[in-house]
Each structure stands twice: as C-alpha cells, then as structure tokens.
Amino acid sequence: MTHTSRGPGRAWIITPGLHTDRFVSAQNSGAAVAVVDIEDSVALADKQTARTSSEIFFAVDEPPCTLGIRMNSLTTLDGLKDLVALAAYTTRPDLIVVPKVESPRDIELVAAALDADGYTPDIWALVESPRAFDHLPQIMRAPRLGGVIFGSADYAAAVRCGLGWDALRYARSALINAATAADIPAIDAPTWEIDDPDTLRRDAERAKELGFYGKGCVHPRHVEMINDVFTPTAEEVAQARTIMAAADASGGTVTTVNGQMRGTPFFNAARALIAEADRTA
Known part of the structure; x- marks a missing residue:
C-alpha cells in the first residue's frame, strides 16, 4: 500500500525516528508535511533501531498530511541500508528527503532504488554544504527532484559562520534563485529557538519575503505560526x-x-x- 503525495506544503515538521511516542502529534500538528528523521537526530549505534521503528510512521489508513522520511546520506553505509529497508516497507513514504546532496546522481540513485510500479515518491534534496552550492544548477536539473530544503545548521558548521539571518543570507538567496530557475519549490530551515515565538515569526516573514515556499520546524508549536505567515492575508x-x-x-x-x-x-x-x-x- 502507498499513499499519494499531496505535494509541498507551507509548514514541514520533522520528528526523530526513535521517538515513536511523538509520531501522532507530528502527523496531526497541522503541518502539510511530516517527516520522520533517521539521520542527524539518531546516534550511529541506534540507526538500525530507528530504521525499523520508523516504518510504523507510515502505517496510517487516512494520513492527515504528506508523510516523509529523512534518510541518511548516500555517502554512508547507513544511507545504503536505508534504501534497502525503505524498498521493503509495507507502507512506503510519500516523500524522501535526501541529506547532504551534492550531485544530481544522489537523486537518481534514490529514484532507481525506490521507484516501482504504482510508487514514485517525491524526492527532495537537503542542500547544506558549500560544495552543494557550487553545483546547484546541475542538482536542480535532476529529473526526479521535487524540491529543495535549506540545511542551515550543517551549512553554518561547514562554513564556520553564525546561524543568524545575515550570515546565511547569501546561501538562502542562492538557493531560491536556483530553485526558481528550475521551477521547483524551496523550503527554509527550521528556527532552532524552540520557545521564542518572536524570532520564529521574524524568521518566517523573512523567508517568505525572500521567496521560500514554506519553512521547516522541529516542534508542533511552530506549525500554526508558519502557516499563518505563509498564508496570504x-x-x-x-x-x-x-x-x-x-x-x-x-x-x-x-x-x-x-x-x-x-x-x-x-x-x-x-x-x-x-x-x-x-x-x-
């Protein structure tokens, strides 16, 4: 059984694959896309556990939103194991988020491994390294690419810059320009301050002004404000x-x-x- 993707939405929520107790609240948070994560939120020793436990995230008869998974990078053994596991899931994700994308080949490999009769998941690239930004036009031309997501934390760590808006303005603008040229949507990174609604609103408004289609979040409390900011008044x-x-x-x-x-x-x-x-x- 597979679910048909509803396409991109304004608010995207990501929830750790090990915390199955949070699955339902993420799915019913009001976000248009709920993504279970088996990459950065999971320690190396727990990857297999997360890979297995995340299958139940998709075992929903009437999913309230598009359901996706963030797999591990294809440059790691865990990324390859993820593809094998995902292909065997009884109910498969609507959407695959591929991290550390630096080449259109990453998107092509995921499509080659997972596409099947009656199942062609949306494949989104997480753009989060300087090398990726050097290859944006090529990445954007990958035929199965549905959209791109800005990975602010990894990018800032690689560049050794701050996470503030000014420090990351170039990266965001470059991503928006490349995505628009390819006629695909771009989703902004989450705001990492969990309990600061003023910062969240300011970040969401800036992302909308810059041209992002929507914004990620890591807490259900953030969904309503993101939806509010990105919905035309x-x-x-x-x-x-x-x-x-x-x-x-x-x-x-x-x-x-x-x-x-x-x-x-x-x-x-x-x-x-x-x-x-x-x-x-």
Missing part, C-alpha cells in the same frame, strides 16, 4: 485584486495604484497571489 489578497482591477482598466499597460507605479511584473505577482488564495480558500 485578507489585506494582501485585497491589494492584489485592486492591482488586477487597475490592470484591466488600463488594458494591461503601466498604471498607478494608490500612488505607486504598477506594470506587468506587479500584475503577474498579483495574479499568482490571487490564484493561490482561491486555491486554498
């Missing part, structure tokens, strides 16, 4: 409709809306926002 939708009305009135030529010049790029952005609002209404 009534004011934003009203402004977009005003711009489109002005576009119609001007015959699509440059015009003025509330004292601001508006032309084709603004019309396109307004049209896209209205379409999204109508789709999620």
Whole structure:
C-alpha cells in the first residue's frame, strides 16, 4: 500500500525516528508535511533501531498530511541500508528527503532504488554544504527532484559562520534563485529557538519575503505560526485584486495604484497571489 503525495506544503515538521511516542502529534500538528528523521537526530549505534521503528510512521489508513522520511546520506553505509529497508516497507513514504546532496546522481540513485510500479515518491534534496552550492544548477536539473530544503545548521558548521539571518543570507538567496530557475519549490530551515515565538515569526516573514515556499520546524508549536505567515492575508489578497482591477482598466499597460507605479511584473505577482488564495480558500 502507498499513499499519494499531496505535494509541498507551507509548514514541514520533522520528528526523530526513535521517538515513536511523538509520531501522532507530528502527523496531526497541522503541518502539510511530516517527516520522520533517521539521520542527524539518531546516534550511529541506534540507526538500525530507528530504521525499523520508523516504518510504523507510515502505517496510517487516512494520513492527515504528506508523510516523509529523512534518510541518511548516500555517502554512508547507513544511507545504503536505508534504501534497502525503505524498498521493503509495507507502507512506503510519500516523500524522501535526501541529506547532504551534492550531485544530481544522489537523486537518481534514490529514484532507481525506490521507484516501482504504482510508487514514485517525491524526492527532495537537503542542500547544506558549500560544495552543494557550487553545483546547484546541475542538482536542480535532476529529473526526479521535487524540491529543495535549506540545511542551515550543517551549512553554518561547514562554513564556520553564525546561524543568524545575515550570515546565511547569501546561501538562502542562492538557493531560491536556483530553485526558481528550475521551477521547483524551496523550503527554509527550521528556527532552532524552540520557545521564542518572536524570532520564529521574524524568521518566517523573512523567508517568505525572500521567496521560500514554506519553512521547516522541529516542534508542533511552530506549525500554526508558519502557516499563518505563509498564508496570504485578507489585506494582501485585497491589494492584489485592486492591482488586477487597475490592470484591466488600463488594458494591461503601466498604471498607478494608490500612488505607486504598477506594470506587468506587479500584475503577474498579483495574479499568482490571487490564484493561490482561491486555491486554498
């Protein structure tokens, strides 16, 4: 049995594969995508246990959201073991998050190992190393790539920079540019401060402003705010409709809306926002 992917969502929650007691709360947190992790949150000695226990994460008759797994890197023995195990799961993930991606070959290998009759999971790349950023255009051209996720902690550790917004602005901007050029969505890294809603909101607003499709999180408490920030507000939708009305009135030529010049790029952005609002209404 396999579940059909619902596509990318705004809030993504990740939960450790060893903590089966947290599975249901993650799945029902309101996130559009719930990912069970058997990579960084699991010690080397516990990998096999997590690999086995994570199978029940997908044994849900009516999953409330898209269910995924973050496997281990394909440059490790555990990554290869993960592929063998995932291929044998009775109920398989909607979505595979591949960490430490530095080549389109990583995506191709996962597809080759897991694709089967009636089962082609979404495959997402976790981009989290300087080498990956050197090869972004090639990675983005992998035919089975569904989207990319920014891995801020690993990237900052590799570069030996801070985790603050300014230190990681280049990486985020480069990822957004490459993803947009390839017409695939990008998801921002989680905010690591668990109990700081002000920082979470500021980070989510910045990620949205930069062009990210959504944002990851590591605690169910973060889901509601991420959804709130990334959902177009009534004011934003009203402004977009005003711009489109002005576009119609001007015959699509440059015009003025509330004292601001508006032309084709603004019309396109307004049209896209209205379409999204109508789709999620």
